[in-house]
Amino acid sequence: MAEAKGIFVNAIAEGQAVEGIFLVKELNRGETRAGKPFLRLKVMDKSGEIGGPVWDDAEALAPLCQPGSYIQISGQGDSYQGSPQLRISRISPADPAAIDPADFIPGGAVDLVRLTAELDGLIAGVTDPHLQQLLSTIFIKDQELRRRFTTAPAAKTMHHAYLGGLLEHTVALARLALTISQLYPAVDRDLLLAGALLHDLGKTEELTYQSYPFGYSDRGRLVGHLVMGAETVGRLAATIPGFPAARLEQLQHLILSHHGRHEFGAPVLPMMQEAFILHFLDDLDAKLNYFARLGEQAREPGYQWSDFQRNLERFLLIKGAGDDLAEPTPESSPNAAAPSPTTAPRPQTVAAFRPALPPEDNAQPQPPNAAGKAETPTTSRRRPQPSPPVAEPDPAPPEPTVRQKALWE
Numbered sequence: 001m002a003e004a005k006g007i008f009v010n011a012i013a014e015g016q017a018v019e020g021i022f023l024v025k026e027l028n029r030g031e032t033r034a035g036k037p038f039l040r041l042k043v044m045d046k047s048g049e050i051g052g053p054v055w056d057d058a059e060a061l062a063p064l065c066q067p068g069s070y071i072q073i074s075g076q077g078d079s080y081q082g083s084p085q086l087r088i089s090r091i092s093p094a095d096p097a098a099i100d101p102a103d104f105i106p107g108g109a110v111d112l113v114r115l116t117a118e119l120d121g122l123i124a125g126v127t128d129p130h131l132q133q134l135l136s137t138i139f140i141k142d143q144e145l146r147r148r149f150t151t152a153p154a155a156k157t158m159h160h161a162y163l164g165g166l167l168e169h170t171v172a173l174a175r176l177a178l179t180i181s182q183l184y185p186a187v188d189r190d191l192l193l194a195g196a197l198l199h200d201l202g203k204t205e206e207l208t209y210q211s212y213p214f215g216y217s218d219r220g221r222l223v224g225h226l227v228m229g230a231e232t233v234g235r236l237a238a239t240i241p242g243f244p245a246a247r248l249e250q251l252q253h254l255i256l257s258h259h260g261r262h263e264f265g266a267p268v269l270p271m272m273q274e275a276f277i278l279h280f281l282d283d284l285d286a287k288l289n290y291f292a293r294l295g296e297q298a299r300e301p302g303y304q305w306s307d308f309q310r311n312l313e314r315f316l317l318i319k320g321a322g323d324d325l326a327e328p329t330p331e332s333s334p335n336a337a338a339p340s341p342t343t344a345p346r347p348q349t350v351a352a353f354r355p356a357l358p359p360e361d362n363a364q365p366q367p368p369n370a371a372g373k374a375e376t377p378t379t380s381r382r383r384p385q386p387s388p389p390v391a392e393p394d395p396a397p398p399e400p401t402v403r404q405k406a407l408w409e
Helices: 058-065 112-124 129-143 143-151 165-183 189-198 218-222 224-236 245-256 272-299 401-405
Strands: 017-031 039-044 050-056 070-080 083-093 302-306 317-320
Touching: 017 058, 039 058, 039 083, 039 189, 050 058, 058 083, 112 129, 112 165, 112 189, 112 401, 129 143, 129 189, 129 224, 129 245, 143 165, 143 218, 165 189, 189 245, 189 272, 218 224, 224 245, 272 317
Parallel strands: 050 083
Antiparallel strands: 017 039, 017 070, 039 050, 070 083, 302 317
């Protein structure tokens, strides 16, 4: 029988007692100027994530707090510069065998049955017989591939990063592809639709998602999902008698070029109008999902400024759930100056999905030393920042620039 989960992250308020089981997402070690070790933790459940420092018994607790571990936390809700964090007083291990993973792995509001049926309908609507047979071979006849495709996330962290996210993202792109082909009759409808359905097929092998945090397979890192997907399509097209070589090349071109630019990870640049369209639609759906998830994590209704989003290199004016008629804040006026990274007033902040920063980019309040003065970690080598400090330390280094800008794949 599963243990009682206890409080969920999205229910933690400042000053509230916290008692519950959480999944460790990130762990980083630090050391005060006096040489005392401490830990920076980020923990999560299906409702969100929250971080906080562990000042006491850092060396003894570190083995319990490895990423992917379940821990029981006692403490109190706190805040730092307007964003929530934990004041952790006690940590003990929790037995993974007695835990329901569904309480901890992120999941979107994904109706897998409905989306899978829609996927089948989209395939049935392809009029090119060779493309339809290829799609049926991949998504219907190969039951193992179908299972993986309808279960996998679409990315590790940034967009549709939850079980079923790949199916949701793919069906959304296919809907957009059909709309575009109706608006622009010169577009090859079947090619664009097939490209939308197959563009991220390689993610079923690139990502590891049997447990959380999601990660990358060795082949995923070495080869990447664009090439892996194009290879799978080529291999299965070869089993279909008379599949036109030129049609296969066009379809593989859409898959290989959908990141748009070499520096974004695309082996080739888009050279067909359908390839351009697929690239733009992929980027559109990824960013709109990012906005939606930020809005879901907002703690207040109405418009509010996010923290500085390093992957987009700007603040975002996010509309929180709950009040569709809420007016934007004065800073959101079209005639108002854009928020300055260093001085912009931000009446409310949304900390969700803040990209990871190296430890030296964040300063944490330190416990007082014997003289009553705050200690400073020796790892805090401050340099001029383009934005206000974020609310809590994110210990992992940021992803490479190409991943920050390549649709967060």
